[in-house]
Amino acid sequence: CRCVGMLRRPSVAEEGEVWDGKDLDDLEDLERQEIARRQTEAASGAAPPPQVADRPVPVVQECSTFRWSQDKETVTVEVPMPRKVTTEEIRLGVGPDSIELSVFGLPEFAGLSGALFGPVRPDTVHYELLEPGDDGLDQIFRIRMHKAAEAGTVEMWYGFLYGGQVAPLLQYQGKNDVCSWRQKPECLEVVVSLPTGCKPDVDLLPNGRRMRVTCRSDGNVILDEDLYGAIHPDQSTWFWDGDELSIDLIKREDYKSENKVSWWPALSAAEFQKSVEKGITGRASWEDSRVSLE
Incomplete structure (x- = not known):
């Protein structure tokens, strides 16, 4: 939809403009002079500032x-x-x-x-x-x-x-072949699609910069990403239900921007780099x- x-457009009163008492003819004459000045500059081929x-x-x-x-x-x-x-x-x-x-x-x-x-x-x-x-x-x-x-x-x-x-351009949510994600100022919610029969293990590195998901039975790597920012591994949680693995990554405050809003432009460093290269x-x-x- x-x-x-x-x-x-607001009215003059809503915009807070006050009539300054000048005669309307005087204002129109000033406007004509300004238009003529700009047209003269344009015709002369003047360089930009x-x-x-x-x-x-x-x-x-x-x-x-x-x-x-x-x-x-x-x-x-x-x-x-x-x-x-x-x-x-x-x-x-x-x-x-x-x-x-x-x-x-x-x-x-x-x-x-x-x-x-x-x-x-x-x-x-x-x-x-x-x-x-x-x-x-x-x-x-x-x-x-x-x-x-x-x-x-x-x-x-x-x-x-x-x-x-x-x-x-900032993304508030995204997806790829392996997972989908959406973010809030304080966290990222990641949903990973698992192969049939996979019992997952989630490994969040102590530095809070990397996330790895593997299958417990055969060690098959499902997801292995360098994150764009840093998280609190000890505060982050995950929940497994059938073929879906839900992970809540808690962002680290020291990676928030100056205006205290910690939006990430992408989930992973690789995704961000692709955006940069797209340019x-x-x-x-x-x-x-x-x-x-x-």
Whole structure:
């Protein structure tokens, strides 16, 4: 199922704007002057600002807690949800130069918060809540907005949020041929599929960095992974029921991030490395950014 909605633009009173008393004709004249100045700069072929001139322009990019993409007129951002949510639980606010996204009752959710890399038109913001698809198990909250570039100009962004860091997209749950897993801030819940008749042994190394599952009868290795982060082996538990082995891995606090949220980007170091090698940065040169991206 897909839930679709449109963000209503707040009224002037709701935004807290106050009329400054200037004559409307004066404001329109100032606006015309600003448009003319920008068009003159664009026609002169002026180089981009020196602080960003040597940086590639991304077309699609992953930044840990979100993935964003752009074309000449719009910006789209996709945010994985840590659990199944409804649109009523999502709090979204978009201003001309900022965004705020949170989930009600889920304070540990990193969400989105900060200054946008460029101006947008809040009255054009659309959002939709997408159910898991072939590319992952997480719900995705997708937001699409129009850039506030002047008519007839093309504005490409070097990032979505100021201060954002390029990194593989966070997964709240995943699966492979051997196991499936989902995570909470304090633990990972892993379910391992066992061969028929296998009586499992679970070995968690004392350093909390490796997990190994074998069959007791023949020593056959079912799962042997270097974990992305560290766990408490003595606090972690496992339960065997038929062809399924359930393991609860308790994360170690000293591997939590600065904001005290210990989400892992992947279950294992190998999975994380694959994400890095995949490298979704969508880079284009500054010259490429001036042409159509369609």
